[in-house]
Amino acid sequence: MTYSSEKFRIHEFTRSFLDGLIxxxxxRCGYHIYTIWLFTFSxxxxxxxxxxxxxxxxxxxIFMEQSSSSPETLTQKYWQLLKTIPMILFWTWINLLPFAINNQRKPDAIQEDLLNKPWRSMPSGRISPEAAKRLMFTTYIFAIITSKILGNxxxxxxxxxxxxxxxxxxxxDRCWVIRNLINAYGFICFASGAIQVAIGKDQAVSHLLGWWYCIIAGIVFSTVQIQDMYDQRGDKIRNRKTLPLVLGDAFSRWTIAVPMLIWCWLAPLLWSSSMSGFVLPVVVGLIITRRTEADDKRTFQLWNMWLVSVYLLPLVKAYENLS
Structure with a gap:
């Protein structure tokens, strides 16, 4: 065997080994990334x-109100906002991730997910509870560091x-009122944190839209029980005191429909919106309030769309002021 052929074989072996290692x-990296992704997919x-x-x-x-007299400044703000969208998504996701892990890692949560969401990381056996706990604390650290850098x-x-x-x-689990309250406060923290990332840490969002956060919190608090309508079997297994399990399915539907119909009209009125501000919230709201038990899961998705239509009201008002 010549020296050159031996060198060639060593080279081929090394390349094959490195290719296999890579x-x-x-x-493995793809497996772990997908495992983490499944925690927040829902x-x-x-x-x-x-x-x-x-x-x-x-x-x-906010940018339209602040830059109404300067189109050039407004264009710059648009580009600035466009660049921040990936960071807004990342901030929201990295703060949600440890919460989701904590919510899914307990034995009763795993049992519930075996019935409703067996594809999740814990019931599918992709990660152990101990490893999930370590991952949770690690992502808490990442969330705090990220938020500190971004000013929220x-x-x-x-x-x-x-x-x-x-x-x-x-x-x-213990009281549906507390459950709705935590949900409402959580929604506001995520929403206001997202705005803070969007506008930069030099402005205080609470001074700009403080009263609007209170309205959104009221909307979520009075209607978020819609998420509990389609998962009553799992909530019963975990002995959660959700509104449909405490007050009954039929009555709970009225506690969603009536507040939604009120907010459909009240939220645009509070913004002194023209008819254009009423159209989307009212139309989507009416569709949701007419849904049935068989539609509950899709109805919750529509509720989130309705909430986004309500979020549009400040933008509609700012556009009307520019016109």
């Missing part, structure tokens, strides 16, 4: 996308406290 590493349409939409829409409204650490710390109350203190 492929194996990429496969909340894309309920938290991540609506909160991001709230941040973008209301930041646009208070939102992050509040979400951590709410998550502890909701999951560890079982605040979501």
């Amino acid at each position: 492929a194996s590493t990429l496969k 909340d894309l349409k309920t938290i991540i996308f609506p909160s991001t939409a709230f941040g973008i829409i209301n930041a646009l409204a 650490a208070l939102h992050c710390l509040t979400l951590i406290a709410l998550g502890f109350w909701y999951n560890n203190m079982r605040g979501a």
